[in-house]
Amino acid sequence: MKVAAGQFAVRREWQENADICIGLMHDAVGEGASLLVLPEAVLARDNDNPDWGVRSAQPLDGPFVNQLLSASQQNTLTTILTLHVPDGDGRVFNTLIAIRCGEIIARYNKLHLYDAFAMQESRNVNAGDELPPLIDVEGIKVGLMTCYDLRFPEMARRLVLDGASLLVLPAAWVRGPHKEMHWEVLVTARALENTCYVLAVGECGPRNIGNSLLVDPLGIATVRAAEVPALLTAEVDPQRIVAVRQALPVLANRRFSPPELAVKNR
Template sequence: MKVALGQFAVSKVWQENADICVNLIKRAQEGGADLLVLPEGILARDITDPDIVLKTAQPLDGPFMTQLLAESSKSALTIMMCVHVPTGGQRVFNNLVTIRGGEIISQYLKLHLYDAFAAKESANVQPGSVIPELIEVAGLKLGLMTCYDLRFPELARRHAVDGADVLILPAAWVKGPGKEAHWDVLVTARALENTCYIVAVGECGERNIGASMVVDPLGVAVVRAGEVPALIFAEIEPKRISHARSVLPVLANRRFARPELA
């Protein structure tokens, strides 16, 4: 499976972000990708306005997703990204949406909200309550996670026990002392401890680190972006997964039960 990681700086204006996404979709198609992963919160971002997710949330039949779905209908490329959608109440959902062939094929509402490092995502976002099912792309099974989920090993392990080959993580990882080191350690750990590839795609710009990366099942960083917008590609090799699980059979050797949502 060939994966494309589309890292960019999200603006305040949804139309500008939609145009960037369409461009990334076209370039990923031209690059022969089977999967394109985009960052978290790509509808709009403004570091001066903590309530922007409330003001800019759109339903999945709104103009932002309609534009992306129209572009998606032109190929078999699978595309994943996180957008904020209305709940019908006072908060919004942080929704990891997967589209293919002009249709929405899955949704995952973020379980772990970023109430840490003086931030409080839960002020505006309602958490999900369902572990997402695996998605198949190019013969491989993918488990879905979003940003702060990375700090909780249970979801990644649940996906691995359920049969995931690859973990997908759109993110908007906030800058701060030691935060880029946290990203490196945690992305690598989730891959290595589950003998899965992980595709982690970060938003870049004024607030967030970027640093999108693919780490293989033995903890080797296959490709990595810097702090500026980029489209990078990586090959996901099934033989590498089989090799890792033969020499490091942690999934077979584990003594703990399958993680369940509390």
């Protein structure tokens, strides 16, 4: 299966970002991709106003998503992205959606909020309280994660034990000391320790690192982007997963039960 990563710098106005997303969808179809992953929080960003994205939140039946759904009616491409969705009292969810054939086929509210490195996502964002679903793309089970989720190996392991062969991760990985190293190490670790593919797609621009990449089940990056806008395509091969899991049966050899999501009150 061919997958695509659409890396770009999110703009201030949602209509510009909708146009970019639709253009990347069109280009991914032209490249023969079955799955396109876009960055995190693609609705709106103002690097001089950190609350702008939250203030620009739209419901899932709002104009931003409706334009993407209309574009997706033209083909069978599955597109994954996140955006801020209102949750009342001026607060929002960071919601991942998967769209295909004009419909939202899956949604997930980000579990792990980025309260780290002197940032506090939870100031305006409510955490989700459910594990993300798996989706099927051309017979391959895909597990859904968002950005900071990458730092929690229990989540990736649970999704793989539930059947995922490919983990996808829209992200807006903030620049900082050693942060590019963290990104590459963590994406590689989640792939290697679970003997699965990981497609991690980061926003680029002045605030975030970009560096989107696809890592295979032996921890090998098969394609990667730099710090500028790009559309990457690569192959996900189910037989590669089978061969690696035969040679490196860590899932079969493990001695721990599947991780469970802790119950947490808002």
